[in-house]
Amino acid sequence: MKTFDATIFELAPVAMWIEDFSGVKRMFDQWRSEGVEDIRAFLKEDMTRVADCSQQIRVLQVNSKTLELFEARDLEHLVENIAVVFRDDMLESHINELAALWDGKTDFCSNAVNYSLSGRRMDIQLKGSVMPGHEETLGQILLTTEDVTAREDARRNETQSRRHAEGLFEHSPVSLWVEDFSQIRELIETVRSRGIIDFRVFMDVHPEFVRQCMSEIRVIDVNQATLDLFGAPDVHTLLLRQPEIFRDEMEKPFREQLMDLWEGKLYHQREVVNYALDGAIRHILLHFAVLPGHEEDWSQVQVALTDITARKKAESYLEYLGKHDVLTKLHNRAFFTDEMNRLERKPLRPVSAILMDLNGLKEANDQLGHDAGDALLRRFGEVLNGVVSLPNNAARIGGDEFAILMPGADQKAVTSMVETIRELLNINNQFYSNTPISVSIGCASSREGETMEDMVKRADMAMYDDKRAYYAGHSSIDVLASRPLPTEKAASTA
Template identity: 55%
Template sequence: MPQLDATHSFHIFQLAPIALWIEDWSEIGHLFEQWRAQGITDLREFLSEDLQHVRQCVEKIRILDVNQATLTLFEARDLAHLIAHLPDIFRDEMYNLQIDGLVAVWNGELQFASEQVNYSITGKRIDIQLRGQILPDAEHDLSRILVTTEDITAYQNARRQEFKNRALAEGRFIYSPAALWVEDFSEIKHKLDHLRKIGIEDLRTFLDVHPEFIRDSIASIRVLDVNQKTLDLFLAPNRHALLENIDKVLGGPEMLNSFREQLMELWEGNLFHQREVVNYALDGSERHVLLQFSIFPSYEHDWSMVQLAMTDITARKKAESYLEYLGKHDVLTKLYNRAFFHEELKRLARQKIFPVSMIYLDLNALKGVNDEFGHDAGDDVLRRTGEIVKQVVNPPYSGSRIGGDEFIVLLPHADQSTTVKLIITLKELFHLDNQYHAGLPISVAIGTATSEPYESLEDVLKRADDQMYVEKKRFYAKKVLFSNH
């Protein structure tokens, strides 16, 4: 094979597309000898303790030659221009990064490599991959070393951007105001795929017959990570405590029903869906959450990376429940209100419930109590009446306050004899209550009616109302009689 002559070698050196340096490190070799004579054995520790020692080494490097790619990379006109600006090229964090190459040479290695930062003469930062090779016949005096400096700025910028993006993504995950879970659903996909393979077409029917499939699916979920908001939401001191008690968090029949519907969503191919679910904190308190399920992009094929975002809607659900309660209940007596009573009448009429009985109660002389003792005393009488009525009504029966001092006990499927027994119980309870409140006894007029075939419930209500008024007239007639005497 023909040998390259000096001219060809020179041309190859000059035309190489990568920056090449020929450097003389012999003065560094002499410096190493001095340090060894001083007892230095661990060069890395020695250099790391004082970067001035690194600077001392770099300043002893003598540049013998560079190629055109080097001049272009560092924006130098020629070798003299480059050498004049070496302090501008080799600075700042470069000294820390130079330690690996110096240690390799100290240890007698013929090659070294490191990633470093240099600067062009105009101040442009350049990330480089530096590689050095001690040339033949220079192993003992380090007088000729070939150094390559490959520009990897674009690569390093991409790495830095990737790191920044990753840190940003992790920060968004950790500090998100929503509780976030990252989970592996791959085993669930495998289970559903198997059902299709064996010919199952109707998953809902299959789950009716095999409810254990739901529990098995929940058990196969693998939690990969949770954020701080998740720990806060479920009152977990740390991730380990949460995962150790995951059954408590996901427990309850509500979760089984919710996950059943989630399986149906996945079966239908809905990889992004949301629903309201009920979970539990580690202290047993209820958590209503809006769960948003999404499979990460590029994981649609195996569901091995799934995100569940949970927004705590417990306060909202409590507010909704309270508003619903207010819509159907009387706040003072805790009985149902007039709106509920009329809706219940319509429901019983639509369903043709028979018989239906009603007990109509009206407090006697409540206005007199308000006038003589004040409205707080009147409210107390109403509250006591509500408590008594609640003691005799259990579903499907209901008690409602339909006016200021008027109450109805609605009794579906109750005949007249059942109604009479309830009235007797009511009167006994009023009598007992009055013994404890002798200074402010309750007087009540009671009317009752039981539906006849084909009679409207409005007519039944009117008959009970009429009977109540008969009793009320008797009360006031007696009152007038006693006042005359």
């Protein structure tokens, strides 16, 4: 039996040691007599006590696998260099073994770090068992040391990768949401199983289905950038107040998102509008992606929200500049031309136009400076902005030239508009009595078969008639002009 046991020990595929812990047992007895009860706290209090215990251990025998693992020629070579094998953070893990033996356990297991004689670091899974008949003295303990470095490296790499991914998620400058769409997938597949082919028509007929899908989204996690984007103090508040963020027109882009999913598009993007918790609008570029490995159930999807509010504002401002005069805040000539072409194509008639030109602007610029002239233009723009509203449009079409297009308006409506302009201009001039505004006005309403261009030309001619009459009665810059409305007859005569 002894020979058979020795053979098994020698041929075992794992490193095996037989060690004598009787010296450790004697130290335990001494410490107990001194009143030590909590061995873990006692050892951690002074790590030299752990080292002292380690020095009391004697190696009796090792097998060939042990010599191979630790790169030792023989038992003597290994024992002579045992300080190389057990060092550094080995003492910390050694406390677990000592505590198990202190508590009277005959079996123990722990993870440790050992080193081969060449200095190669190894993660070790250590298992120990007090051999029968040595329970009182701990004279023989069988230990196995299995090299689990590859496993621990994989675990560490997995932990590092997870922390890296968590770091990228949490510290991303882009708002990231991890969501569960599995219930939405089930709802869509249920619809498909009913033989529905045209999903868009189905959603049109059953808008409640879209709302149900929205309610089935489960948020798993969000990052800090999400809280910052929507002004939420914490995740709980954000999730509790989601209806304030996703509201108004959000259902429409979500319908398109469902349509993409119906067609198997698991990665897509679109622009949406959300709202911060303080009510501020957020223009968002939404990127949707079903995460790898979840294509069959959609249980994890990532939604990335990029704030493009500043870009949209810039685009809106550029669009505004393209159609507006910055000084007067009225539409510009480009818009006026486009509106003329649009009205030309429309059947709505009549269409009326009012053409206006400031009197004496050049003289004001020459005598008072261009800032004074700009102030007159700006004031007249304020008057027109206060009078003109859709469907009518006012525009600055030249340096001191202005126009109003009035679709559907007849001569009576035009007369009323001009009277209102003159009334507001009079009021404005009362506030600026030192620099009153004078304006020449001409108007026309479209005739049957007449083009918009010809109609505007008639209004322009009437305006010049009015201007000639003004200058005929004034030898220099006059202050307040309150001329009567040029009639359609005067325009046609011109």
